[in-house]
Every structure is written in structure tokens, then in C-alpha cells.
Amino acid sequence: MIESLWSTVRSVLSPHGPAMDAAANSYVPGDFSIHFFLQLAVILVACRVVGWLGRKLLAQPQVVGEMIAGVFLGPSLLGLLLPDLQGAIFAKETRNILYAGSQLGVGLYMFLVGTTLRTDHFRSKAKSAAAVSLAGISAPFAFAILITPFLVRIPGLFSPQISVANATLFMGACIALTAFPMLARIINERGLANSSLGTLSLTAGAFDDACSWCVLAIVLATFGGGAGVAILAIGGGLIWAGLVITFGPRVFAPLARRVEEQGEMSYAILAITLAAFSLSAFLMDAVGIHAIFGGFVLGAVMPRGRFAEDLKRKVEPLAVVLLLPMFFTYSGLNTRIDMVNSVSLLLIALGILVVSILAKGGACYLAARLAGEDNRTALGIGALMNSRGLMELIIINIGLQKGIIGPTLFSMLVLMAIVTTMMAGPLFEMVYGRRARQSGELDALHRVANAA
Secondary structure, rough: OHHHHHHHHHHOOOOOOOOOOOOOOOOOOOHHHHHHHHHHHHHHHHHHHHHHHHHHOOOOHHHHHHHHHHHHHHOOOOOHHOHHHHHOOOOOOHHHHHHHHHHHHHHHHHHHHHOOOOHHHHOOHHHHHHHHHHHHHHHHHHHHHHHHHOOOOOOOOOOOOOHHHHHHHHHHHHHHHHHHHHHHHHHHHHOOOOOOHHHHHHHHHHEEEEEEEHHHHHHHHHHHHHHHHHHHHHHHHHHHHHHHHHHHHHHHHHHHHHHHHHHOHHHHHHHHHHHHHHHHHHHHHHOOEEEEHHHHHHHHOOOOOHHHHHHHHHHHHHHHHHHHHHHHHHHHHHHOOOOOHHHHHHHHHHHHHHHHHHHHHHHHHHHHOOOOOOHHHHHHHHHHHOOOOHHHHHHHHHHHOOOEHHHHHHHHHHHHHHHHHHHHHHHHHHHHHHHHOOHHHHHHHHHHHHHO
16 A cells, blocks of 8 residues: 555656647647647637627526537537537647646636635534535435446446446546536626625535545546555645645735735735645645645635735636636537437436436535525525536546546536536526525625625
């Protein structure tokens, strides 16, 4: 076990195999630059247009439109209708640069989300957050135990070499996921960033996603990655989070005082802060969790007041408008929604969708009610927690790459992710948001946030 752990640590910065098929002709640096700027222009235009249409026609938040735009730019639509054009713009050999930009975007965004976390709301809602989080983990795995033995027997869904236990763990992790970046943007766009409901949902979603990634690490370890993978992911993640929570506030307190004295955040302090973010994201990525959790946990301990306000003002426009759309597009480039091409497969996909909604949204609703939340708030929590989005696409892409699942199950899970994400916003508005706006509740929350 120790040898496996040491081998895993040593391999963190080593090459991990080709990311795509080798090209007949090598790309020079200038080729990557040309493709990158063209890709960025296409991504920004597509995300803005589809996002606008989603808001006007489907009452979807901008973030859902960006997720759909990413899928449209991939093989599911553009690659299907104009394969030569899609291949020329998004050449396989150039996608590593797009991937790095996408990780920077989503990591920075979750770093900023962490700075809005209200610990006072968390303390007041600790019982509800714990109950929702526990239900959001236990119910999906219970449902996975029921359906996975059936799915394993269907050829092409899982690898023939995978055990029923590992397949069950993987399905449980997929169903238990909450789209943490997506959830954060929906909460921000709905005016809930500083509310107790928003904090409760984010906290429970963060814990559920962290647990899902730890389970994935265990599956990868027992599927051939070695025990070191699981030990490094779980142990390393817990140690780093503990260090950040314990020492982070003390380290940044002098910088916060400097910002208050100067009246604004200097470029030097901004550089130090972004370097700390990059280190935290690197460590979480290196241990096998994900960069976004490194960004979020560091953001949660950032000083509030002028420090957080200036940080958000300087970083958020670039992260949200320029970098984050790359995250959605990169995932969309690996998505094929045309793989579910028969009635039997469609019925299985619908079954997975129904089970996922009941296991996640239904369980979180019941847990919130049992924890003392009123019916409207519990329904709102269930609607938000049921969103999966691109976090689902990340974990199933890993499953596909590692040979745990086949392309058909991958496509079914993509459909589940899209549907549950699209239904989150409208369902939340129906059960909570609309009435809260009519009563002025959300406006009051905005006034409190602005006054803080």
C-alpha cells in the first residue's frame, strides 16, 4: 500500500499517455495560437446567443444556455451537420490548450463563489445542511444498488471486466453528484448568493460532490489504479482542506488590513491571492479530487469586506465572460447525444433519469422537511440539488476514458445531466422563486447583501 501511494505521488507531474490520436503532421506553436483565438471567438458568440435564446424562450439562466451551446459546438450538432468545419475549428490536437483554459475558468469561478459563502448562515442551518447532504449521498447509492445489477447485464453499458460492486459505486457517484459550478451560478443569477437557502444548498452540494469524487477514486483504485490513488485523493484532500481552514484566515488577514488601509486591492496583493488560488487548485488536482474544490475551499477563507469585493470586481468579469465558457465547450466536444438510438435504450435512459430525480431531488426534499424547513424551502432545495450539469460530464468522461463505462451508458448519463440541469431553474421558480419575488423576499436579501 505504501509503495502504491509513493508511486502515485511520483507520477503526479509525469506524462499520463496521449490525450488524443497522433496527427500525421505536427502542429507548431503558431498553429495552436491561430486555433485558440478562433475557438475563443466561436465559443463566446455561441454562448451569448444560445444563452440569450435560453433566457427569452425557455426561461433558463445564462449558464444553462452556455452548457447547451457547448454541446451544440461538439459532435452532437455542429459535428453532425458540418463535420469538416467542426473538425477544422476544434482540431483534436488543439484541445489540450482549451482544456487548460476551461479548468482555469471553472476554478476561478468557484474560488469567487467561495468568497460569498456565509458562515453565519451555515451555522444557523448546520442541521439542515447535514441532513440534506446525508440524504443526497445515501439515497443515490441505495437506488444504485437496486438498478446496477440490471444495467451490468446489458452489453455495452459497463466494461466486461468491472465488478458489480465497482459498477454500483460508480453509478451511485453519478446520481449523487450536484452540479456545483452550475448550482453556484444558478444561485447567483436567482439572487440567492447571500441567502440561507443558497448557502445550505451550496454547502450540501459541495460535500456531496466531494464524496462522489472520493468514491470515484476508490473505483479507479480497485479497477486498476492502485490503492495509492484512493489514499492520495481522500487523505490529501482532507489534509489540505484542514490546513486551509486552520491557517488560511491568519495568512490573509494582514493582506486584508493592507487593502483596507489603501482603499483598494493592489496588483501585488491580487498576484499573491491568485498565486495562492493556483497552488490550491494544483494540489486538489494533483491528489485526484478536482481543481474546483481547491479554489472553493480557499475562497471560503478569504477575508470579507473590501478585500473580497475588490477581488470579485477585478476577477469575476474575466472568469465568467471569457474563461468559463471554455469549460462548457470542452465538455461538449466529448459529448455524443445521438448514441441512444433504439427504443429499448431510450427506455433505459428514461429509467435512469427518473431514478436520478427521485434519488437526489426527492431525498433532499424529504431530508430538508425532516430537518425543520418549511415545504416551500424544502422544495426549492430539492430542485436545486437535483441539478447535475457539467460536473456529471466530468465524472462520466473519466469513466469513459478509464474504460469503466461504454459510449452508450455515457450518452444516457449525458442526457440525464442535461435534463436535470434544465429542469432545475424553472422548477425552483415554480416552487420557491416566483412567490419569493412577489413577496419581496429576494429583494430584501439583495438589500442585505449590498449593505454588508
